[in-house]
Amino acid sequence: MGxxxxxxxxxxxxxxxxxxxxxxxxxxxxxxxxxxPNSAIAFGIGDDCALINPSNNQQIAISTDMLVEGRHFLLGxxxxxxxRKCLAVNLSDLAAMGASPVGFTLAIAMPEVKVDWLESxxxxxxxxxxxxxxxxxxxxxxxxxxxxxITIFGHVPKDQSLGRHKAKVGDDIWIxxxxxxxxxxxxxxxxEWALSAEEFSAVSQRMHNPTPRTALGKHxxxxxxxxxxxxxxxxxxxxxxxxxxxxxxxxxxxxxxxxKTLNSKSIELQRLCKxxxxxxxxxxxxxxxxxxxxxxxxxxxxxxxLTKIGSIIEQAPTQRLIRLIDSNGQELSSSLSEQxxxxxxxxx
Amino acid sequence: MGxxxxxxxxxxxxxxxxxxxxxxxxxxxxxxxxxxPNSAIAFGIGDDCALINPSNNQQIAISTDMLVEGRHFLLGxxxxxxxRKCLAVNLSDLAAMGASPVGFTLAIAMPEVKVDWLESxxxxxxxxxxxxxxxxxxxxxxxxxxxxxITIFGHVPKDQSLGRHKAKVGDDIWIxxxxxxxxxxxxxxxxEWALSAEEFSAVSQRMHNPTPRTALGKHxxxxxxxxxxxxxxxxxxxxxxxxxxxxxxxxxxxxxxxxKTLNSKSIELQRLCKxxxxxxxxxxxxxxxxxxxxxxxxxxxxxxxLTKIGSIIEQAPTQRLIRLIDSNGQELSSSLSEQxxxxxxxxx
Numbered sequence: 077m078g079x080x081x082x083x084x085x086x087x088x089x090x091x092x093x094x095x096x097x098x099x100x101x102x103x104x105x106x107x108x109x110x111x112x113p114n115s116a117i118a119f120g121i122g123d124d125c126a127l128i129n130p131s132n133n134q135q136i137a138i139s140t141d142m143l144v145e146g147r148h149f150l151l152g153x154x155x156x157x158x159x160r161k162c163l164a165v166n167l168s169d170l171a172a173m174g175a176s177p178v179g180f181t182l183a184i185a186m187p188e189v190k191v192d193w194l195e196s197x198x199x200x201x202x203x204x205x206x207x208x209x210x211x212x213x214x215x216x217x218x219x220x221x222x223x224x225x226i227t228i229f230g231h232v233p234k235d236q237s238l239g240r241h242k243a244k245v246g247d248d249i250w251i252x253x254x255x256x257x258x259x260x261x262x263x264x265x266x267x268e269w270a271l272s273a274e275e276f277s278a279v280s281q282r283m284h285n286p287t288p289r290t291a292l293g294k295h296x297x298x299x300x301x302x303x304x305x306x307x308x309x310x311x312x313x314x315x316x317x318x319x320x321x322x323x324x325x326x327x328x329x330x331x332x333x334x335x336k337t338l339n340s341k342s343i344e345l346q347r348l349c350k351x352x353x354x355x356x357x358x359x360x361x362x363x364x365x366x367x368x369x370x371x372x373x374x375x376x377x378x379x380x381x382l383t384k385i386g387s388i389i390e391q392a393p394t395q396r397l398i399r400l401i402d403s404n405g406q407e408l409s410s411s412l413s414e415q416x417x418x419x420x421x422x423x424x
Numbered sequence: 425m426g427x428x429x430x431x432x433x434x435x436x437x438x439x440x441x442x443x444x445x446x447x448x449x450x451x452x453x454x455x456x457x458x459x460x461p462n463s464a465i466a467f468g469i470g471d472d473c474a475l476i477n478p479s480n481n482q483q484i485a486i487s488t489d490m491l492v493e494g495r496h497f498l499l500g501x502x503x504x505x506x507x508r509k510c511l512a513v514n515l516s517d518l519a520a521m522g523a524s525p526v527g528f529t530l531a532i533a534m535p536e537v538k539v540d541w542l543e544s545x546x547x548x549x550x551x552x553x554x555x556x557x558x559x560x561x562x563x564x565x566x567x568x569x570x571x572x573x574i575t576i577f578g579h580v581p582k583d584q585s586l587g588r589h590k591a592k593v594g595d596d597i598w599i600x601x602x603x604x605x606x607x608x609x610x611x612x613x614x615x616e617w618a619l620s621a622e623e624f625s626a627v628s629q630r631m632h633n634p635t636p637r638t639a640l641g642k643h644x645x646x647x648x649x650x651x652x653x654x655x656x657x658x659x660x661x662x663x664x665x666x667x668x669x670x671x672x673x674x675x676x677x678x679x680x681x682x683x684k685t686l687n688s689k690s691i692e693l694q695r696l697c698k699x700x701x702x703x704x705x706x707x708x709x710x711x712x713x714x715x716x717x718x719x720x721x722x723x724x725x726x727x728x729x730l731t732k733i734g735s736i737i738e739q740a741p742t743q744r745l746i747r748l749i750d751s752n753g754q755e756l757s758s759s760l761s762e763q764x765x766x767x768x769x770x771x772x
Contacts, residue, residue: 123588123668124520124652125485127580130478137473138561140575142531144568172472183490183573213486216573220492225531225564225573227488232475240471304472320471 116178116231117211126213128178134231137175141166145222155193157284158224159200164288166228167208168305168357171293174238175230177210185220208290236297238361243302243321247362249386250300250371252289254333255310256346257282259353269345275337282335286357292382295374296361303361309352311398311417314360318388318397327351327386330403351400351416362388464526464579465559474561476526482579485523489514493570503541505632506572507548512636514576515556516653516705519641522586523578525558533568556638584645586709591650591669595710597734598648598719600637602681603658604694605630607701617693623685630683634705640730643722644709651709657700659746659765662708666736666745675699675734678751699748699764710736 116129130136141162145151149158163180170177182201205212210228257279264271264280271279289305296303302317310332318325330343332350339346363371368384375382389399400408400416407413464477478484489510493499497506511528518525530549553560558576605627612619612628619627637653644651650665658680666673678691680698687694711719716732723730734749748756748764756764 124517125487125523125578125585127521127585128484128486129582130482130484134478136476136478136484136577138476138529138575138577139473140529140531140562140564140573142533142564142566142568142571142573144533144566144571147533147566147568169472173475175473181486181488181575183488185490185492185495185571214488216488216490218490218492218495220490220495220571221569223490223492223533223568223571223573225488225490225571227486227529227575229484229486230473234477237473237475 117213126179126181128213128229131231133234135234135237136178137170137173137230137232137237138227139166139169139173140225140227141169142223142225154284155196156200159197159202160204160285161200162224162226163201163204163210163228164286164357165307166226167204167210167288167290168286168307168359170228170230171289172238172303172305172359173230173232174236174293174297174300174303175232176294177208177290178229178231179211179213180205180226180228181213182215183225184215184217185223186217187219187221204288208288233297238293238296238300238303239320240302240304240317241320243317243323243362243388244364245323245388245391246365247301247388248365248368248384249314249325249327249360249362249388250382251306251310251332251360251385252292252358253287253381254335254338255306255356255358256332256334256338256349256353258286258355259309259349260335260338260341260345262353262355263349271337278337279335283355286355288357289359289380291378292359292374292380295378296359296363299367299370299374300361300363303359306354306356306358306360308354310360311351312354315397315417317360317362321388322391323388324390324397324399325386326389326399326401328403329400329408331383332385333381333383347416465561474527474529476561476577479579481582483582483585484526485518485521485578485580485585486575487514487517487521488573488575489517490571490573502632503544504548507545507550508552508633509548510572510574511549511552511558511576512634512705513655514574515552515558515636515638516634516655516707518576518578519637520586520651520653520707521578521580522584522641522645522648522651523580524642525556525638526577526579527559527561528553528574528576529561530563531573532563532565533571534565535567535569552636556636581645586641586644586648586651587668588650588652588665589668591665591671591710591736592712593671593736593739594713595649595736596713596716596732597662597673597675597708597710597736598730599654599658599680599708599733600640600706601635601729602683602686603654603704603706604680604682604686604697604701606634606703607657607697608683608686608689608693610701610703611697619685626685627683631703634703636705637707637728639726640707640722640728643726644707644711647715647718647722648709648711651707654702654704654706654708656702658708659699660702663745663765665708665710669736670739671736672738672745672747673734674737674747674749676751677748677756679731680733681729681731695764 143162261280261283263269264276304313304317306313334350371382400413491510609628609631611617612624652661652665654661677695682698686697719730748761
């Protein structure tokens with residue numbers, strides 16, 4: 077049982093000699109060689125449990141997500157991209173802790189076994205897993221409404237993880253690459269606004285095929301204090317950092333980086349997409365001012381733009397944790413701010 | 425953020441000041457003190473990831489399950505017992521590896537937030553978690569068809585885990601406590617056979633409220649070779665051990681222990697329930713013959729019956745891995761054996 081093979085378990089398993097339909101599922105998840113088998117995986121084959129070898133002076137970081145058809149992804153979503161995205165969002169959670177990927181478990185309920193769908197979905201999962209040296213170590217498959225749950229594991233140097241509660245007064249606030257394209261695409265799909273075919277093509281990849289910032293997260297250990305990945309929207313996610321760190325922030329909203337397509341739109345639409353749009357999976361992090369040049373160096377080395385978008389300004393915050401500052405240095409009006417800071421709830 | 429608090433994350437999270445319905449869910453999973461906070465949990469609060477501190481010379485054992493309403497539990501199932509069972513089946517997987525529980529993540533999709541249901545479900549989860557010193561370290565909640573996915577983590581001494589591939593020729597085959605009651609109950613519910621109200625009451629607890637054999641599993645490290653928990657039926661589960669260890673087995677089918685109620689039924693019904701019934705979550709394990717008296721001592725110490733039910737008989741097995749032997753020492757007829765060895769598939 078070499079480290080190059082992984083297997084997804086079906087539940088309950090077939091016990092006889094006649095292959096059940098679920099054997100079809102196993103076919104797509106077992107006996108795939110991976111490019112860089114992770115040495116931390118001691119045993120990833122179908123036993124009751126998988127085994128991970130902890131490394132010296134490392135902690136195990138763990139995150140879990142559940143994605144439901146019609147809620148987190150559209151009916152009829154491209155299965156290859158869906159497979160990529162399911163793992164991408166979990167890789168993004170590891171990155172936000174500064175953890176390096178080790179392995180993941182995958183549980184799927186599906187109404188019926190569709191071979192073509194499964195093959196594409198599995199290809200998507202395997203491709204992004206390989207790109208980030210993250211290995212499938214086990215899982216569960218069953219009949220039910222299409223639901224996918226992934227739990228991911230990574231290593232992070234002991235007591236050095238990035239944390240939502242670690243922002244300090246005086247920190248700069250940074251964001252990786254650009255935000256807002258996922259929201260811009262979604263709005264076009266929902267007919268909230270129109271995009272040309274060319275524009276839609278340029279921005280929709282960001283929604284369907286996000287890039288987890290694995291290398292950035294790992295290299296931020298020792299440089300950054302707090303970090304979070306932008307899944308629900310920049311302001312909402314930043315708010316978690318502020319709340320858990322008991323600090324507040326000034327955000328220079330017109331310095332938040334967007335794509336060329338988004339930057340060609342009205343200032344109102346830019347702000348809506350950049351400040352409240354989710355699903356971009358960029359990292360927002362805080363770092364001491366004296367790390368500025370090291371972060372610029374890191375940006376060059378990774379070939380990934382990092383932009384300072386604000387500052388942590390005070391301890392013992394008031395009710396409002398975020399002040400939104402426009403390009404004239406003026407705070408946005410209260411009513412306009414509220415529009416961007418409004419809540420989101422999956423049951424609404 | 426002390427170790428005595430845990431929190432389940434909602435996805436996406438509320439970012440504004442108006443509490444969403446999902447806050448109701450958080451209420452049931454956060455800020456509960458646990459009786460014995462697990463020192464291996466470094467950080468279990470709502471960040472992007474939870475953190476586990478590995479112990480010296482221990483590996484991390486990981487298992488995951490997905491349970492779907494109408495498939496793994498009945499519509500309208502008692503939520504307290506459902507909460508218990510969801511974690512019990514995962515604790516049972518750890519026990520089958522010889523691993524001691526550390527923590528778990530819980531992901532739930534539910535169509536709407538029902539406060540009473542959630543409160544009972546959470547109470548069930550918390551009660552059994554406390555009984556087994558296993559701590560909630562994170563999770564995800566979302567709207568969707570009722571689906572529950574748990575991933576559990578435990579510690580097992582490095583390179584000493586029990587494994588399905590570790591059975592050796594000459595090993596005795598053992599089973600803990602009794603099997604078959606869960607199947608006996610299910611058959612009564614399905615009107616395959618009749619039970620008196622008294623009988624049903626006596627056996628149905630085994631289906632609804634199984635007991636993971638945590639202490640047994642932990643103590644089998646160093647005594648047993650292979651182990652598996654009986655979730656899909658004794659023969660089907662044992663077959664995994666035989667297949668993965670490349671050995672075959674003789675099973676003394678009328679020595680498989682059952683409850684007083686089950687033992688009062690016909691020999692055919694006893695065999696059906698004991699050999700093919702799932703959901704009992706007892707441990708089936710193999711151990712060298714010279715561990716017999718140590719296993720008897722362990723049974724006394726734990727107050728848990730352990731019964732020898734067969735032997736591992738040969739390497740390089742033929743197609744048929746299990747020979748079923750009756751109380752006269754005769755092998756069951758081929759057609760009768762097939763009946764017990766037939767497959768199970770969730771999609772059939």
